[in-house]
Amino acid sequence: MIAIExxxxxxxxxxxxxxxxxAAYRAVPEVARYQSWGEGFSLxxxxxxxxxxxxxxxxxxxxxxLAVRERSSGVLLGDVAVHRDxxxxxxxxxxxxxxxxQGRGVAAEALRAVIDxxxxxxxxxxxxxxxxxxxxxxRLLARVGFRHEATLRDADWFKEEWTTVEIFALxxxxxxAS
Numbered sequence: 001m002i003a004i005e006x007x008x009x010x011x012x013x014x015x016x017x018x019x020x021x022x023a024a025y026r027a028v029p030e031v032a033r034y035q036s037w038g039e040g041f042s043l044x045x046x047x048x049x050x051x052x053x054x055x056x057x058x059x060x061x062x063x064x065x066l067a068v069r070e071r072s073s074g075v076l077l078g079d080v081a082v083h084r085d086x087x088x089x090x091x092x093x094x095x096x097x098x099x100x101x102q103g104r105g106v107a108a109e110a111l112r113a114v115i116d117x118x119x120x121x122x123x124x125x126x127x128x129x130x131x132x133x134x135x136x137x138x139r140l141l142a143r144v145g146f147r148h149e150a151t152l153r154d155a156d157w158f159k160e161e162w163t164t165v166e167i168f169a170l171x172x173x174x175x176x177a178s
Contacts, residue, residue: 014053018046022050057084057121068106128146142168148167
């Protein structure tokens with residue numbers, strides 16, 4: 001089972017016991033704004049995602065939601081989504097934090113820990129994407145070492161409008177070169 005500890009955080013797979021807290025922060029309009037779900041994210045939605053989730057890294061094409069918890073209390077602060085891409089050794093990441101956990105370095109600490117785990121397990125490439133209007137996530141991705149690879153202008157029909165997508169990535173060779 002994946003279990004990572006950092007100075008402030010414990011990161012492990014979300015379970016059904018986390019469903020209420022998971023649903024609560026994902027239903028916040030500011031949290032859902034640039035995410036694939038809407039403001040109506042429900043407890044049933046959370047249960048559907050978490051029911052039967054693996055304890056280890058997912059198979060090709062699947063996602064794993066990792067809980068980001070305060071290490072001292074176990075309180076759920078947010079999650080890191082890990083997706084095994086179709087390309088060998090390639091992983092996509094996403095991050096979502098409850099509003100009260102934002103702006104404290106929690107996302108950067110959690111992403112660094114998950115990135116380390118993936119590269120320790122022979123990842124070749126880790127990537128992330130975000131809506132161009134989400135400047136906070138763009139800064140976050142740069143801060144944890146991702147490089148900007150592409151801007152896909154008006155490439156995604158998202159929540160009833162065309163949006164521009166920013167692509168960021170980090171290679172194993174980038175980490176060994178620094």
